[in-house]
Amino acid sequence: MWTTLLELLLHGAVWSMLAVGGSNVTLADIQRYTVETRHWLTAAQFVTFYSITQAAPGPNGMAVALIGLQAAGLPGALVSTLANCVPSSCIAFFVGGWAEQHREVRWVVAVRRGLAPVTVGLLGSASFVLAREIDINATRIGLTLICAAIAFRSKLNPIWLVLTGALLGLSGVM
Amino acid sequence: MTALIPDPVLDSMPDSVPISTPDSEFKPTPSARVPTRLELFRNFALVGLTGFGGVLPWARRMIVDREHWLTDREFAELLPLAQLLPGPNVANIATILGRRYRGVTGSAVAVFGLYLFPTIITILLGYAYQRWSDSPIMHRLLNGLMPAAAGLMIATALKLVVSLPRDIQSLVLVCITFAAVGLLSLPLLAVLAVLAPLATWLAWRKPAVRS
Numbered sequence: 001m002w003t004t005l006l007e008l009l010l011h012g013a014v015w016s017m018l019a020v021g022g023s024n025v026t027l028a029d030i031q032r033y034t035v036e037t038r039h040w041l042t043a044a045q046f047v048t049f050y051s052i053t054q055a056a057p058g059p060n061g062m063a064v065a066l067i068g069l070q071a072a073g074l075p076g077a078l079v080s081t082l083a084n085c086v087p088s089s090c091i092a093f094f095v096g097g098w099a100e101q102h103r104e105v106r107w108v109v110a111v112r113r114g115l116a117p118v119t120v121g122l123l124g125s126a127s128f129v130l131a132r133e134i135d136i137n138a139t140r141i142g143l144t145l146i147c148a149a150i151a152f153r154s155k156l157n158p159i160w161l162v163l164t165g166a167l168l169g170l171s172g173v174m
Numbered sequence: 175m176t177a178l179i180p181d182p183v184l185d186s187m188p189d190s191v192p193i194s195t196p197d198s199e200f201k202p203t204p205s206a207r208v209p210t211r212l213e214l215f216r217n218f219a220l221v222g223l224t225g226f227g228g229v230l231p232w233a234r235r236m237i238v239d240r241e242h243w244l245t246d247r248e249f250a251e252l253l254p255l256a257q258l259l260p261g262p263n264v265a266n267i268a269t270i271l272g273r274r275y276r277g278v279t280g281s282a283v284a285v286f287g288l289y290l291f292p293t294i295i296t297i298l299l300g301y302a303y304q305r306w307s308d309s310p311i312m313h314r315l316l317n318g319l320m321p322a323a324a325g326l327m328i329a330t331a332l333k334l335v336v337s338l339p340r341d342i343q344s345l346v347l348v349c350i351t352f353a354a355v356g357l358l359s360l361p362l363l364a365v366l367a368v369l370a371p372l373a374t375w376l377a378w379r380k381p382a383v384r385s
Contacts, residue, residue, distance in 0.1 A: 019260045052299055055316050055323070057225040058292020059262035065293060069300040077297050081289065088261025089269045089285050093278070096270035099255055107378065114377030115254035116247075117344040118369050120334045121351025122257070123230075127327035128356040140321040147325025151231070152332050158235070161322050162226045169318020170311070 004072045005079050007038070012064055012083025019061065019088065030064065040071035059085075139174055207242055211276050211283050217241060218268050219287035227323020229264045229288075231330040243271065246337030253334075264288065347373055 011033060015026040027050070034040050041049070046067075053062040061084050068080030102108045135141040147161045168174055209217070217236050225232040237243050244252065256266035265285055272284030303312075338344040347369065354365045 017260050019262075020258065048303070049300075051316060052303065052312070053296055055227055055319050056292065056296050056299055057229070058222055058296060059225075059229050059265050059288065061262055062292055062296045065296045066300045066303075069297060070304075074297065077300065078293075081293050085261065085265055085285060085289055088259065089265055089281065092256070092259045092261065092266040092269040093273055093281050095259055096255065096266070097273055100270070100274060107374075110378035111374045112251045112254065114373035114375070115370060116250045117338055117347035118351050118366070118373050119254040119257055120250055120331065120338060121348040122355060122362075123253070123327075123334065124331040124348065124352045125356030127324060127331050128352070130327060131321075131324040134320045134324050140317070143318070143321040144325040144328070147322045148328040148332070149325075151326050151329030155239070158231060158326050159224055159226075161326065162319060165318040165320075165322025166226075166315055167318065169314045169316065171318075172314060174314070174317040174321070 001072060004040075005075060008064075008068050008071060008076055008080045009083045012068075012080050013087045015064070016061075016084050016087040017091065026061075030067070034067050034071070038071070041067060045070065137174075143168065143174070208275050209241065209243065211280055213241075214268075214272050214276060214280055215283040215287040217287070218272075218284045219290050221264070222288045223291040225264075225292070227320055228327055229262075231326040233264045233267060234330050234333070237267075237271070243275075246333060250334045250337050343376055347376075 015030055018029075019026045031043070031046055035043050035046050046063075049063045049066040049070075053066060056062065062081070064080040064084050065077045068076035068078070070076075072079070099108065103112075131141075131144050135144050143165060147158075147165065150156060150161060151158050217240075221229055221232045221236050234246075234249055238246050238249050252267060252270065253263065256263040256270065259266045265288060268284035268288045269281045272280035272282070274280075276283075335348055338348070351365065351369060354360045354369075355362060
């Protein structure tokens with residue numbers, strides 16, 4: 001039990017610090033270690049955990065909480081969650097602080113302004129790839145486009161769009 | 175919830191009073207709102223609670239539309255840093271904004287708030303899954319919820335695109351990045367190795383031109 005918790009803590013912390021550009025980049029390594037090396041869960045469970053945490057509210061990478069739950073119960077889930085967010089936040093605190101102190105330095109300004117369009121392009125790519133994987137029929141494409149248009153043009157709280165989507169899903173038309 | 179706030183004096187200060195933050199170079203503009211720790215906690219907790227299918231759209235909505243901490247442009251300029259740092263980008267945004275407004279405790283309450291509800295909900299879902307395993311209801315729910323969530327992501331990207339300076343340079347960079355990563359699926363690191371220095375150099379050359 002304690003060994004499992006320690007492993008969850010150490011590996012979780014390493015994954016947290018390696019997840020440059022989002023948690024998805026460490027997914028393959030998490031799968032390799034938790035499924036193939038430790039056998040805490042099956043490959044099918046890994047995929048299910050990932051899709052559950054995709055839909056559930058919260059930042060990316062919450063799948064490790066479910067892996068921790070499977071491996072060591074509630075303490076495992078809590079240890080995994082802490083290991084997932086604390087190390088990367090500490091790095092963000094110090095690097096972010098440095099960037100803030102040098103926010104008017106010319107090359108820092110140039111990096112910030114220059115990279116903004118690139119990052120927005122990356123965000124567009126991520127949305128496109130997400131939509132391409134999810135929207136496998138005309139109804140789903142339609143729902144995505146309608147939600148995108150409403151969320152872009154109106155001030156309507158998006159929770160209504162998500163709820164409508166969930167209800168449509170439950171009704172079985174999607 | 176109020177027990178989480180360690181410093182009632184600072185938190186009760188009016189928003190317009192400039193706070194001495196660890197970074198003396200950062201001066202809030204007169205119109206900029208400086209949130210209290212309770213506000214940081216509450217707003218990021220709400221983002222965590224509502225962020226079905228991805229928290230970024232909800233974080234942008236809270237920070238830009240509802241609380242007016244940043245403009246769309248400033249949010250777009252904060253994103254590269256949040257994305258290049260390890261960890262989920264909204265957790266990094268919570269850390270950086272928490273630090274900017276209220277120092278180390280600000281970061282701590284913002285990140286704690288962001289993770290509070292998702293952790294509880296995820297663990298409850300985990301127990302539900304162990305109990306009912308692979309029920310068709312979960313699949314049906316995801317089938318409708320995920321297309322809607324994808325729509326929100328697209329709308330967020332569009333809002334940030336229109337916030338960028340209206341010049342050819344920004345437009346071309348957005349399109350090249352989208353084509354390289356989204357359409358051609360080129361490796362992210364290779365794309366950034368080429369585009370990041372190029373984009374920085376272009377911004378360096380004309381620092382005065384800001385629309």
